[in-house]
Amino acid sequence: MTHATETIPIPSPIQMTDKTPSDAVDYSQTLFLPQTDFPMRAGLPKKEPELLERWARLDLYQRLREVGRGRPRFVLHDGPPYANGNIHIGHALNKILKDVVTRSQQMLGYDSNYVPGWDCHGLPIEWKIEEENYRKKGKAKPDLSDSAAMIAFRQECRAYAEHWLDAQRTEFKRLGVEGDWDHPYATMSFAAEAQISREIMKFAANGLLYRGSKPVMWSVVEKTALAEAEVEYHDHTSDTVWVKFPVQGGELSAVSIVIWTTTPWTIPGNRAISFSSKIAYGLYEVTEAAADNWAKVGDKLILADKLAEEVFKSARVAAFKRLDAVPAEVLAGLTTAHPLANLDLGGYDFQVPMLDGDHVTDDAGTGFVHTAPGHGREDFEIWTQNRRWLEERGINPAIPYTVDEDSLYTVQAPGFEGKRVITEKGEKGDANQAVIDALVAAGNLLARGRLKHQYPHSWRSKKPVIFRNTPQWFIAMDQDIRQADGKAAPRPATLPGNEPDTLRARALAGIKTVEWVPESGENRITGMIANRPDWVVSRQRAWGVPITVFVRPLNDGSVEILRDEAVNARIAQAFEAEGADAWYKEGARARFLGEHASGDWVKVDDVLDVWFDSGSTHTFTLEVRPDLKADRPPNGPDRVMYLEGSDQHRGWFHSSLLESCGTRGRPPYDAVLTHGFVLDEDGRKMSKSLGNVVAPQTVIKDSGADILRLWVCASDYSDDLRIGPEILKTTADTYRKLRNTIRWLLGSLHHYQPSERVAVADMPALEKLILHRLWELDGQIREAYVAFDYKRVNALLTNFMTTELSAFYFDVRKDALYCDPLSSLTRRACLTVLDEVFNRLVTWLAPILPFTCEEAFLARTGSQDGSVHLLTFPETPESWRDGALAEQWRKIRLVRRVVLGALEVERAAKRIGSSLEAAPVIHVTDAELAAALEGVDLAEVCITSDASLLTSEAPADAFRLDEVPGVAVVFARAEGRKCARSWKVSPEVGSDPEYPDVTPRDAQALRELKARAAAE
Known part of the structure; x- marks a missing residue:
């Protein structure tokens, strides 16, 4: 038995106009064929930079803040990438997801702000400076015990980080990521270094910071202690x-x-x-x-x-x-x-x-x-x-x-x-x-x-580490949190009354207040917090924020930490003005200690673990920048989200949780979204040696950033994602179908006049069906965007645009759109619906395909200073909902499937070329299906010149589909002549003496066109 589908391609305007059905008159000039400058070939590698320039001229970021003013805030706080090299495909995945989040939340009605940030301190940069500026040149590393040499070395590290921050910023912007790129945050800014020092001094004040001797994971190659987040496991003999x-x-x-x-x-x-x-x-x-x-x-x-x-x-x-x-x-x-x-x-x-x-x-x-x-x-x-x-x-x-x-x-x-x-x-x-x-x-x-x-290896050097007992600075997980005066700290509201007020207890309680996407993230981070040791926050390196405390030895081998607010204030003020280099300048000890300088206090020169840096970013962004401050639950409607790879349960999510709970009693975020890693098409990790690396720069150069964005949103980001030539080819094919649907809409809407809008009550049933589907999709897509389920958004829209619009609605309505008279209610109703469809599609798709939707928006509106990204998702009237009509059309389309299957058999046997040559006889013995077909023009729905419906049993050799029982089709050829304008076969062709080679419908269309031309 032959099975049929409805995925019939839409003829392009070229296919529709490259020949005429009559040698006498070129009727193609009288058809309302699609007309648009929106090209079939996207040319994204060229078009996207032009749109980026346009957004810069419009100052789109500030415009978004203006239109969002007064709305509830949704702040996606950027987890800082490390400023030490070109971006890779994992970076692209991460930043695209963040952009889809912020764009969609903005269009859902939030003021959704995104400020990019960078992690700038740490061993990888320091190591790179040693390699490039010293080892490769045969020069000895400077003696960092000398203050001038230390500061000069740190400035080399700063310059290196600045270079890569700028390079990565350019690459991130090219992905179409909208944010405050002119004012990012960086952990090496003077203000950030000052705040990081304030945060570690808070831990000194509340009694959690201590100097201890414990076995820590030690990198022999890098000469420093490592945190658990800096270790990965590899095979080792x-x-x-x-x-x-x-x-x-x-x-x-x-x-x-x-x-x-x-x-x-x-x-x-x-x-x-x-x-x-x-x-x-x-x-x-x-x-x-x-x-x-x-x-x-x-x-x-x-x-x-x-x-x-x-x-x-x-x-x-x-x-x-x-x-x-x-x-x-x-x-x-x-x-x-x-x-x-x-x-x-x-x-x-x-x-x-x-x-x-x-x-x-x-x-x-x-x-x-x-x-x-x-x-x-x-x-x-x-x-x-x-x-x-x-x-x-x-x-x-x-x-x-x-x-x-x-x-x-x-x-x-x-x-x-x-x-x-x-x-x-x-x-x-x-x-x-x-x-x-x-x-x-x-x-x-x-x-x-x-x-x-x-066996544990350093994730930087990829070399084995050892457990080594060494004096380090720790933040205690299970010690009661105190105030600077030694009294118990105020208990967080989230902490049960019978729980000790420790950092571990606060963090575990705080986890339960957060929305975790996917939900499994909650169990993962809970297990890590429940079982983790005290936090090792010291590193024996040069490039970082120092642990800004002074100590003196005690008889039992431990140390006393100086707790003096005046000393702390002097340190922070100096860092604000000069950066953390102030700690290493000549005379720093006396400068900061003031009246304590004559004592035996010793300045600590270890630097902070970079995870403490990044864990503190909320303190110098969300709490300081007016555009990022949020009135978060339980008091206000605003929300803060963190979004990174799943490895950050032990990294940034983890350190941010501990830092914030230790100093503020609550997590710094309300929602945490995690994504997997990117593998090649065979599920292997990417490596240069395997030759399977997919560089985002190459994909953008060859295909455009929107192709990468569509790949991200078509994938299940909660698991590891795969990418490669075949996957990108499939993504590009999907993109072309979506683009061609948008193009056809634009071309058809060329003939739309708002003054000719048709009220919903006056529309044909098919138009009401599409409006009902828009109502359904509006709820489904909003729900999916709220749930950060972009794969579902993509699936819903791809299916709607290719299967329901292109292969069904457009296909059925092409005849009315192209051939009906100017006065036709069907034609005007269809254009009214296409206007509603277009307005929703370009906004629903805009977070995923920002370049393409902006291009389509401009092609439709001709706007000089507008942007699709300044819009919100259109409200869809409840009055469009019509479940009974949708059920009726579900049944009509079942019958249509059988008819299309029968026509495909005839076409394959070359007994017909076009479905307009047919006039099928449709036997429907299923009472419910027969009732649904009452009053329906089956020839219009099945795109044939005629069709007849019988409720009797069909001959044994009639065409049937197993999955649609009670329906059978007997093929019959349409009777009459072929209309020279619409190509329909009808016995009425020739009945109008003024237009003897067309149907009466087409003759009426020609008269109205002639009258309009005369009036003009």
Whole structure:
């Protein structure tokens, strides 16, 4: 059975006028054919820059602010991209989404403002300056302990950031992103640096900022601590070792506890073994092993029962037996010797206690965790949690500094001084092997191997990091928040009364007040906040905002922070005038300390983590700029949105939440939207080596920015997006269909006169149907824009324009539009509806295709100073709603599908060329369908010259469609002559003696045209 569709292409004006049906008279000159200067070929690469210049001349951004004045505000606060290179396709996705948000919210009736911003401090820029200005030129990096050299170096970094800020601004504007490009914000502006310093001083005042010694992720290559947001995980092959810790004293003195680790280099830092009271352990004996094995016959080992077999397999033990269970209470009472204690190295002759820890599992390893508190978060936590217990047993709770900033062993790793964990190039050093050799010599290596696993790497250098105990500045997550006078801070309204007022509690409560798009974002960031350690905010670099506090050492090894509002004010004022360079100028200490200068206060020279910079942006944009200030819920109608990639749950969304909750008690945003990453067509990550990189600059040069924007809005941005030549080709094809629909509308509306508008009540049913569809779409599209569901907006409009308009309504109405008399109600009603359709389509599509819709708007209006982007979505009258009519036409179109299918069979068999040669006989036995067809001109609807409807059964060989039961079509050829003007076949052709080669309808049209010409 043949199946038919309604996707019939609309003839272009050229196709419609390149020949005439009569040699005697050129009737094409009498048809109301589409006329427009709106070109079929978009030429976007050339047209878009012209429109950008026009918007600049109009000062469109300020005009948008003027028309939005007094409306509720929707502020999309820009997550600052990093100013260090040309934009890539991920940037394009991000900025296009932001622009679609702000444009659509403006057209929904908000004052929707967008101010772009940039992150300018940080290691990547500093590293680039070192490389380009020093390493490549064979010059030594300046001695940054010298104030003049430090400031000069920072100015080099500033100039580099300024260059790329300007370059990226140009590229972002070319995407069609509308915003206050003349007044962006930058974290390196003097005002921003001053405010960032004020924010860190607030954390000093409320008691959350402290100096501590903890293991942090340390980049050996970059010589700085890293936050979790600066780390990514890649495959890495690690040395693995199973190590014996001999039990000291008691009945188990000939027994060893076995640990497993992927970081042998941390063994010199071992201070304890962790176990779990929830795990079943056993005492095992080796009964058979090769003579050259490290595991010897008679070795007695304590292991988790679940893991014993796997451990012995790794140790190449041929046979073993379980002697007894080892209860948790027995383990808790044991101490062991350090596995290097019996070597003549010195420094390892201390007790290694057993600590019960929830982090220990029997999923892998041995069921015991080698605990080096200077090299792991959980190790550090369990060690410090047991500090008092350790002291009571005479065990020194101090955490050793075994590895320095270059990953070289220090004197606190006796016997290994100078060995390196990771080289300056990020490669494995000699530390692992040195420790393994020492374990063999001590007789305490049970087995070794290698493991390929996910390991943390710096996201900048792409090199492995290490966990290293080092003094850093932290913001506490679980400490009570205080005021400067030491009293409890006012509790945020969102915080339940029984919750302690800590940064973690505030953040978790604040998350629940935010709209997360998609909703899964809430669970993701909740988990991260619930489990994150204290925030490491210090970096040992030069280019950034310094931690503007003064400290003095205390007897217990900690430091006291100077809390003085006058000192803080002097710092902020200097930064406002001179930038953060003021901190490094000669005499800065005395200048800021004032009356405290004679004391032993020390100026801190670490710089802030750039995530603290970007997390503070709300304080010097949303709270300072009059055009961005919002009266946010629960008090006002205004809203603030943050929008970035999904990785920013651990980045900007995360740091902004902590910064704002710690200083203001609430999140800085009301809504957070996240998008995925861009992959190639095969789902692979883009890389130059694979040759699969899609550069936005290339797409714009070849096809135009609107093609990129349509790709973004046709994709499900909540997941990873794919792009490549075939996907872009499909996007361009869709764009051409949309453009041609707009072009046909413009061409047909050339003949529209507002004075000839037809009231809805007087319109034919088909026009009322289209108005009903506009009513339906108005609600659906507004709803989709409110929900930031641009894929749905695109799908709704693409389907409506190509399937319902181009392939149905336009197709049916072309005859009336082109051929009906000037006085025709149908023709005038159709033009009235086309005017309404056009006005809605160009506004509904404007946020997605701003260039094309502006071009169409100008082609329609000829406006010199107007813009489609200054409009709001048109209100659609409720009176257009007609569900009963829509249901009737649904049934009519079902019948039409069967007729079109039958005609397609005849056309394929070359029995007809045009559907106007047909006069089908339509058999409808379905009572509901037959009732829907009552009074309908089926020839008009099916674009045939005639049609007849019967309610009787059709012959067996009639055309049918399985999905439309009760309808069958028998083909018949139209009778009569072909009209020379409309090409309809009719027996009435020739009945008008004045116009013998056309139908009476066409004759009337010709008379009216003649009369109008005479009147003119």
